[in-house]
Amino acid sequence: MAGWNDRWRTGNNVFDLDHKQLSTLLDLLEDSLGMLPDSTFPDMLAHRLVREAREHFRREENYLRLHPTPQTAGHVAMHEAFADKLDRLVARIEANDGAGARDLIVEAQRMFVDELLPADSEMMATLAARIAVAH
Ligand SMILES: [Fe+2]
Ligand SMILES: [Fe+2]
Numbered sequence: 001m002a003g004w005n006d007r008w009r010t011g012n013n014v015f016d017l018d019h020k021q022l023s024t025l026l027d028l029l030e031d032s033l034g035m036l037p038d039s040t041f042p043d044m045l046a047h048r049l050v051r052e053a054r055e056h057f058r059r060e061e062n063y064l065r066l067h068p069t070p071q072t073a074g075h076v077a078m079h080e081a082f083a084d085k086l087d088r089l090v091a092r093i094e095a096n097d098g099a100g101a102r103d104l105i106v107e108a109q110r111m112f113v114d115e116l117l118p119a120d121s122e123m124m125a126t127l128a129a130r131i132a133v134a135h
Pocket of ligand 1: 119
């Protein structure tokens with residue numbers, strides 16, 4: 001993935017900063033596997049990515065519980081599928097399987113851009129429409 005793209009903004013600045021950080025951590029992890037595969041960087045970055053992703057999902061799910069949409073259950077399930085993928089990624093890195101880790105990074109990046117970010121944009125658009133109707 002070639003870095004953050006401002007078209008991915010959802011309209012919620014907290015979530016957007018979280019997303020930018022997650023996208024950057026995925027990129028840094030990918031770079032570290034290419035540039036310093038035998039160092040402690042990949043493991044350190046992978047654990048940081050897992051921690052930040054969990055924090056982000058917790059923040060978003062608190063918000064979704066306060067403002068449920070018809071897509072909330074599917075949205076939370078998607079977060080869980082992504083978190084599972086990151087756990088498998090950490091396991092590959094801990095097993096020193098750089099090629100396996102890189103495959104999972106590509107899958108995680110694709111899922112982030114094609115599924116997670118559109119779901120978040122849809123969530124924010126649904127809530128914005130609800131607010132517009134209420135006024
Ligand atoms: Fe989300
Ligand atoms: Fe998100």
